Amino acid sequence: MSTIFSKIVSGEIPAYKVAESNDYLAFLDVSPLTQGHVLVIPKKETDYIFDIHDDEYMGMWVFAKIVAQGIKNVFPCRKVGVAVVGLEVAHAHIHLIPLNHVDDMNFGRPKLQLPEEEMIKIAEDIREAISEVTNPSKS
Template sequence: MASIFTKIVQGEIPSYKIAEDEKHFAFLDINPNAKGHTLVIPKKEENKIFDLSPEEYKDLMNFSYRVAKALEKTISCERIGMSVIGLEVPHVHVHLVPLQAMEDIQFIKKEKLSQEEFISLAENIANNFE
């Protein structure tokens, strides 16, 4: 059965897309820790990050780097934090979280955004993606 992330990549479930290439997809987390919290995934469904080949892992990190740079240009923050946990969805995903404080990366506090805010934010980040 396809993961929720595979369904997002295939367009079966809507998302606030940031960027995409032939192997990767980045979109805003709909339950964000902070404004701009983004998920970066390989399009290939793989459960665990260290089950990716070394080349796939490097490609995912390179794509995540580019997304993080777009986030830095868009969101005022101290830095972009990165976390790979992977327990909640059986599909490799990198969390990129704009950080003001350590609590922003602890997955406890959540930010509330309207649909209009999500759309505007996704467009602004996408415009800074290189």
């Protein structure tokens, strides 16, 4: 079985990537709840997050923490919220969502439809902010 996320990992489907390592990928949600809504996935396809091997699971959370720091630097917010739902795509993933109000993480509300130029700019800004977080001497 190959999920849409596995196709993004393999390059079959394009994505607005914000961070990538050998084992993990972070990219903008194409139907975000807020600007800066990012998905973090393991490159190895596993349906249920709690079925991931312990080392990979912990590594994904460390990777997500770095991405969240980048998001917070681009989108000033009270917190970057975290959600793991896992019902829509059978590939473990973490939602990172800039929050100013608890309702910002309401998955039942209408999603945003942002123009491609805006998505490209958001992804570039978050990538740059992550680079500053991971390489502070370069800023």
